[in-house]
Amino acid sequence: MVSLNQTFDGPLLISAPGKVILFGEHAVVYKKTAVAASLGLRSYLYLENRNDDIIHLEFPDVDLNRKWKMSDLPHPLPYKAGHDDSHHPMDMPEDLKQHLLSLINGDDFENDSARERAALAFLYLYLCLVKPGESRGLNICVKSTLPVGAGLGSSASFAVVLSSALLIHFGHIMVPKQVVVEEKVQERSNEREETLAAVNRWAYKAEQVIHGNPSGVDNAVASYGGAKRYTKGEGFSSLQGFTSLRLLLTNTKVPRSTAVLVAGVGAKAKSFPLIMAPIMDSVQAISDECTHLFEKHARGEASKQEILERIEELFDLNHCLLMAMGVSHPSLEQVRTITSKHGMTTKLTGAGGGGCAVTIVRDVLNSKFVDTPQETIDNAVKELTASGFECYETSVGGPGVGVSLLEPEWNAATLCSATRSELEAVKEWRWM
Amino acid sequence: MVSLNQTFDGPLLISAPGKVILFGEHAVVYKKTAVAASLGLRSYLYLENRNDDIIHLEFPDVDLNRKWKMSDLPHPLPYKAGHDDSHHPMDMPEDLKQHLLSLINGDDFENDSARERAALAFLYLYLCLVKPGESRGLNICVKSTLPVGAGLGSSASFAVVLSSALLIHFGHIMVPKQVVVEEKVQERSNEREETLAAVNRWAYKAEQVIHGNPSGVDNAVASYGGAKRYTKGEGFSSLQGFTSLRLLLTNTKVPRSTAVLVAGVGAKAKSFPLIMAPIMDSVQAISDECTHLFEKHARGEASKQEILERIEELFDLNHCLLMAMGVSHPSLEQVRTITSKHGMTTKLTGAGGGGCAVTIVRDVLNSKFVDTPQETIDNAVKELTASGFECYETSVGGPGVGVSLLEPEWNAATLCSATRSELEAVKEWRWM
Numbered sequence: 001m002v003s004l005n006q007t008f009d010g011p012l013l014i015s016a017p018g019k020v021i022l023f024g025e026h027a028v029v030y031k032k033t034a035v036a037a038s039l040g041l042r043s044y045l046y047l048e049n050r051n052d053d054i055i056h057l058e059f060p061d062v063d064l065n066r067k068w069k070m071s072d073l074p075h076p077l078p079y080k081a082g083h084d085d086s087h088h089p090m091d092m093p094e095d096l097k098q099h100l101l102s103l104i105n106g107d108d109f110e111n112d113s114a115r116e117r118a119a120l121a122f123l124y125l126y127l128c129l130v131k132p133g134e135s136r137g138l139n140i141c142v143k144s145t146l147p148v149g150a151g152l153g154s155s156a157s158f159a160v161v162l163s164s165a166l167l168i169h170f171g172h173i174m175v176p177k178q179v180v181v182e183e184k185v186q187e188r189s190n191e192r193e194e195t196l197a198a199v200n201r202w203a204y205k206a207e208q209v210i211h212g213n214p215s216g217v218d219n220a221v222a223s224y225g226g227a228k229r230y231t232k233g234e235g236f237s238s239l240q241g242f243t244s245l246r247l248l249l250t251n252t253k254v255p256r257s258t259a260v261l262v263a264g265v266g267a268k269a270k271s272f273p274l275i276m277a278p279i280m281d282s283v284q285a286i287s288d289e290c291t292h293l294f295e296k297h298a299r300g301e302a303s304k305q306e307i308l309e310r311i312e313e314l315f316d317l318n319h320c321l322l323m324a325m326g327v328s329h330p331s332l333e334q335v336r337t338i339t340s341k342h343g344m345t346t347k348l349t350g351a352g353g354g355g356c357a358v359t360i361v362r363d364v365l366n367s368k369f370v371d372t373p374q375e376t377i378d379n380a381v382k383e384l385t386a387s388g389f390e391c392y393e394t395s396v397g398g399p400g401v402g403v404s405l406l407e408p409e410w411n412a413a414t415l416c417s418a419t420r421s422e423l424e425a426v427k428e429w430r431w432m
Numbered sequence: 433m434v435s436l437n438q439t440f441d442g443p444l445l446i447s448a449p450g451k452v453i454l455f456g457e458h459a460v461v462y463k464k465t466a467v468a469a470s471l472g473l474r475s476y477l478y479l480e481n482r483n484d485d486i487i488h489l490e491f492p493d494v495d496l497n498r499k500w501k502m503s504d505l506p507h508p509l510p511y512k513a514g515h516d517d518s519h520h521p522m523d524m525p526e527d528l529k530q531h532l533l534s535l536i537n538g539d540d541f542e543n544d545s546a547r548e549r550a551a552l553a554f555l556y557l558y559l560c561l562v563k564p565g566e567s568r569g570l571n572i573c574v575k576s577t578l579p580v581g582a583g584l585g586s587s588a589s590f591a592v593v594l595s596s597a598l599l600i601h602f603g604h605i606m607v608p609k610q611v612v613v614e615e616k617v618q619e620r621s622n623e624r625e626e627t628l629a630a631v632n633r634w635a636y637k638a639e640q641v642i643h644g645n646p647s648g649v650d651n652a653v654a655s656y657g658g659a660k661r662y663t664k665g666e667g668f669s670s671l672q673g674f675t676s677l678r679l680l681l682t683n684t685k686v687p688r689s690t691a692v693l694v695a696g697v698g699a700k701a702k703s704f705p706l707i708m709a710p711i712m713d714s715v716q717a718i719s720d721e722c723t724h725l726f727e728k729h730a731r732g733e734a735s736k737q738e739i740l741e742r743i744e745e746l747f748d749l750n751h752c753l754l755m756a757m758g759v760s761h762p763s764l765e766q767v768r769t770i771t772s773k774h775g776m777t778t779k780l781t782g783a784g785g786g787g788c789a790v791t792i793v794r795d796v797l798n799s800k801f802v803d804t805p806q807e808t809i810d811n812a813v814k815e816l817t818a819s820g821f822e823c824y825e826t827s828v829g830g831p832g833v834g835v836s837l838l839e840p841e842w843n844a845a846t847l848c849s850a851t852r853s854e855l856e857a858v859k860e861w862r863w864m
Contacts, residue, residue, distance in 0.1 A: 243686060260746040270723065270747070272746075275714050276714075278714040282711050285704075285710065286707055289704060314704075316756075317704070317760075320756035321752070323712075323752040324752035324756070330772075333769070
């Protein structure tokens with residue numbers, strides 16, 4: 001068990017993962033269980049003090065670069081450490097929201113844009129968490145290796161790095177005194193559990209500002225990592241024994257409206273209730289099978305190879321049921337055709353109708369008989385890229401939010417211009 | 433009502449349809465209901481007396497061209513007309529089978545080939561149905577517009593034309609005295625029902641010789657036409673109100689083994705019982721929805737347009753569930769991609785893994801706003817043909833077995849060399 005013992009005044013580098021829905025998208029609307037897991041693609045936040053009273057927020061992925069004088073901001077909202085932070089209203093008061101929007105908007109901002117909502121979430125959390133009497137300004141830069149707005153939880157990972165950074169910087173929570181090895185990351189002391197609960201709670205508030213009525217599963221996955229089961233009305237729980245899996249993520253870049261897709265499934269469910277209800281039941285059984293599989297793995301009763309083989313079958317089954325719901329798209333079928341030619345299994349993830357697809361990469365104990373050879377992945381990626389898609393070799397089920405204190409030469413500008421490989425080269429994370 | 437009043441000694445031209453499974457393939461193994469319908473592609477049989485004692489059977493589609501001297505054949509099996517024909521054993525006695533095989537096989541015959549089985553079925557039915565004391569030989573030619581061995585019931589349509597021809601020729605049943613218009617074809621007198629029941633019963637015996645243990649649905653569809661519901665253990669029933677639908681049939685020509693595909697679904701059902709069971713339930717609901725739809729149509733509560741729109745949705749749903757069962761194939765997905773580009777909906781039919789796909793052609797009251805324009809069909813066919821597939825513009829739900837007496841200039845050789853369009857030009861059928 002790792003205990004928490006450090007507060008920080010110096011610069012902070014914080015990262016938190018995106019998420020993919022492994023199973024149960026759309027079915028979740030019909031009270032079936034979805035399984036979401038953390039994604040190897042992450043958001044990174046760098047925070048440092050300034051010597052003046054300027055708050056400078058940069059988030060180049062949404063074209064956000066804004067400075068505020070602390071004296072121009074509204075009065076901070078009262079904060080009490082520990083569990084008491086729950087007394088904050090989950091919704092931002094309307095008059096405060098209008099005041100903050102007036103500080104954010106200028107000629108170059110559209111209303112209700114991703115950057116407006118990101119800036120609003122930041123200012124709200126800042127006012128809630130700033131230490132009374134604080135006089136120093138801040139440089140904050142957020143950079144993501146996640147495609148934004150692709151259903152991969154980029155806003156939740158932004159919310160989690162933001163809430164962690166402000167909670168740590170203003171001394172509300174502490175960070176682990178040492179680096180936790182990745183395998184042990186889910187074995188948390190009560191102290192760490194409480195810390196993460198605070199991070200998650202404040203991230204949820206930021207998500208509410210950004211999304212209105214989020215389910216809470218995205219920020220939970222970004223905070224805790226691993227995988228979560230989520231059932232509407234019942235909330236979420238951790239998936240025991242979830243093991244990190246290699247994944248090829250493909251962004252078709254085909255834009256789609258989640259609301260339209262959800263409505264389409266709704267129309268089908270209304271038009272063919274007796275046909276659609278068992279399809280939703282089958283999806284529930286898929287999420288349950290995934291859960292049991294990892295529970296067996298945790299008890300040492302299922303090998304990694306068995307898990308991969310069955311997860312591939314579950315991917316295929318769930319994708320076909322999503323097709324039956326009418327939410328696939330020719331681009332997603334093309335990804336399936338290409339990867340299948342290379343012996344890999346793919347399903348759409350999220351709302352469908354374009355968006356992203358996930359492909360299992362077999363990676364078992366470096367077995368050349370079972371593992372997907374790098375050459376196969378490279379060939380598939382080449383073909384997918386040639387079709388206009390964007391590929392990411394990554395993983396699911398890795399750790400949640402982490403803090404790095406080992407990059408003293410970094411500053412906000414370094415982060416803002418960092419490449420994906422430079423960001424992923426940071427290895428010494430203190431997982432929260 | 434049409435009554436039966438003619439027996440025939442002269443030449444006969446008989447035709448019977450193939451079948452397509454519209455819904456429920458594979459699920460039928462799990463005691464779910466399948467819906468099969470007659471196909472516009474048919475088998476044609478021409479029969480005429482000879483002046484010698486030679487039985488000459490030609491079936492060029494399976495490379496069968498064989499002559500037997502009547503005196504070389506075993507003694508006929510006793511036949512009593514009417515219901516009594518049911519006293520015949522459904523399985524051919526093994527010693528008779530071996531005797532007949534010795535008459536069939538020569539240097540150019542492989543064991544257990546399609547032509548061996550067709551010849552065996554013919555000889556068995558001939559011995560069961562030949563009139564005692566008959567001395568004249570026969571010329572029989574069978575020609576099909578159906579692709580053979582593609583899961584379209586070619587053997588059942590062969591069995592039905594064979595049993596009808598022999599039953600009529602030897603005076604066991606009579607044919608209608610006039611041509612029945614196609615719309616009235618399902619309104620049968622008791623007399624016609626009994627005649628068709630005899631045709632179907634004897635066709636089933638031929639199917640048993642050819643297939644071992646057939647479900648009986650293929651020969652029932654080939655005998656009665658229209659559409660049938662079939663549930664294992666419960667037998668089959670007619671689908672009330674079924675209306676003839678235009679269809680584009682595509683043969684991918686990808687060979688597959690039905691047994692291997694059925695075993696694959698079985699393995700999945702065993703490996704993921706809780707996921708697969710609701711998928712089968714959903715297929716049951718699809719077959720039921722199709723049944724209700726046509727019942728509504730029969731009551732005047734559903735327009736042809738409504739039927740077509742919902743059948744398209746059911747096609748898509750059932751295909752996706754068959755994909756989930758693992759029985760689609762890249763060639764079938766290619767047919768779906770091409771036809772979908774032209775705004776048409778396709779599902780695989782039969783065992784899958786290649787084989788055939790069916791595409792709905794919208795054909796409603798010559799409405800140029802709703803109907804699929806011929807140009808669209810032509811373009812889709814062009815693209816499908818360029819991909820190496822074989823297309824047939826045809827229909828489902830048409831009449832069953834029929835007799836034509838109006839082509840006096842025909843003979844067995846004419847039929848054997850007839851083209852599909854020459855065969856389809858014969859219009860004056862007396863539907864049985």
